[in-house]
Amino acid sequence: MAEETATPCSLTRVADIRTVLEPIANKWSIMIMTVLCNGPTRFNNIKRQLDGVTHKSLTEALRRLERIGLISREVISSSPVAVQYRRTALGETLEAPLLALLHWCQDHADEVIAAERQGDESSHAAPSASATALKG
Numbered sequence: 001m002a003e004e005t006a007t008p009c010s011l012t013r014v015a016d017i018r019t020v021l022e023p024i025a026n027k028w029s030i031m032i033m034t035v036l037c038n039g040p041t042r043f044n045n046i047k048r049q050l051d052g053v054t055h056k057s058l059t060e061a062l063r064r065l066e067r068i069g070l071i072s073r074e075v076i077s078s079s080p081v082a083v084q085y086r087r088t089a090l091g092e093t094l095e096a097p098l099l100a101l102l103h104w105c106q107d108h109a110d111e112v113i114a115a116e117r118q119g120d121e122s123s124h125a126a127p128s129a130s131a132t133a134l135k136g
Contacts, residue, residue, distance in 0.1 A: 023067075024068075027061075028053055029061050029064065029065055030098060030101070031053075032046060032061055032062065032065060032071075032085075033065070033087070033094055033095075033098055034098060034102060035049050035050065036085060036086060036087045036091070037087070037099075039086070040084045040085065040086040041085055042082050043058070043082075043083050043085070046058065046085065062085060066085075069088055069090050069091075070087065070090055070091035070094065071086065071087055071088060072085070072086055072088050
């Protein structure tokens with residue numbers, strides 16, 4: 001059997017890639033890492049910058065990112081006690097790929113939103129054959 005050659009789009013280590021991507025590529029982790037690109041930030045400041053994130057979701061995402069070594073948590077001795085998060089050296093290596101992804105999102109947001117709307121409209125306009133069969 002010929003050895004598979006790695007190309008830019010090959011997934012020679014799918015299990016490892018999936019294990020690494022799961023805690024990073026979710027609803028809040030990318031946005032948290034983006035907020036932390038600006039430097040160490042307290043929990044409540046992160047929450048304010050991420051419209052729609054719940055306290056529980058933010059806590060879980062921060063713990064997940066800390067567990068995989070992308071961020072560190074520091075308790076600040078102030079009154080009241082505060083917690084500050086910062087990227088680790090490993091987390092800093094994600095800045096360029098994340099910024100490239102975010103720039104792509106900004107550049108193509110209108111196209112993606114339009115395609116999604118078109119898909120929603122076409123799925124509501126004409127029922128699929130299986131949906132029609134279920135009704136009959």
